[in-house]
Amino acid sequence: MADSKYIIFIDESGDHILDFTNQQYSVFVLACCIIKKGEYLHNLLPKFTDIKLKYFHNDGIIFHEREIHKKINEFSLLKNRDILNNFMTDFNNLIIGIDYTLVATVINKPAIKIKAERLPHAYHLRANYVLKEYKNFLKKTTLQMI
Numbered sequence: 001m002a003d004s005k006y007i008i009f010i011d012e013s014g015d016h017i018l019d020f021t022n023q024q025y026s027v028f029v030l031a032c033c034i035i036k037k038g039e040y041l042h043n044l045l046p047k048f049t050d051i052k053l054k055y056f057h058n059d060g061i062i063f064h065e066r067e068i069h070k071k072i073n074e075f076s077l078l079k080n081r082d083i084l085n086n087f088m089t090d091f092n093n094l095i096i097g098i099d100y101t102l103v104a105t106v107i108n109k110p111a112i113k114i115k116a117e118r119l120p121h122a123y124h125l126r127a128n129y130v131l132k133e134y135k136n137f138l139k140k141t142t143l144q145m146i
Helices: 037-056 065-070 073-079 081-096 109-118 122-145
Strands: 006-013 027-036 101-108
Touching: 006 037, 006 122, 027 037, 027 122, 037 073, 037 081, 065 073, 073 081, 101 109, 101 122
Parallel strands: none
Antiparallel strands: 006 027, 027 101
16 A cells, blocks of 8 residues: 555544534534645654644643633633633644644534434434545545656
8 A cells, every 4th residue: 555645634523413412502513634645744843742742832732622712721821811712822823833734513403303303313414424534635635646
């Protein structure tokens, strides 16, 4: 198998169980970020590390959306409005300055609850979709290089 020029990161948000719906967050999201290895190593990783060190003095910190949003644990320093504004500006500039492709898929659980017993597991259903999109992405980029 040929070595890919890309790295794919996949993450989910929400509960994948279709027969249980949290009224405050009734969706299941599966997303992937596709990035060239060189872009990751030479652009994203150094800039992301800089942000981690600038605000947390630790490059091992893991950015969890929930902790950032609630400003808890290591992210409690974001309760300071000035720090929060600077952090968000730096983080947004990082995201804007990176060349990547994002593929996301969402299940609105209340909308499909009736069909849930006939559907495959939500995670498998959405993972299949994301991986097909990744395959299509690879086909398109290969054709563009010819």
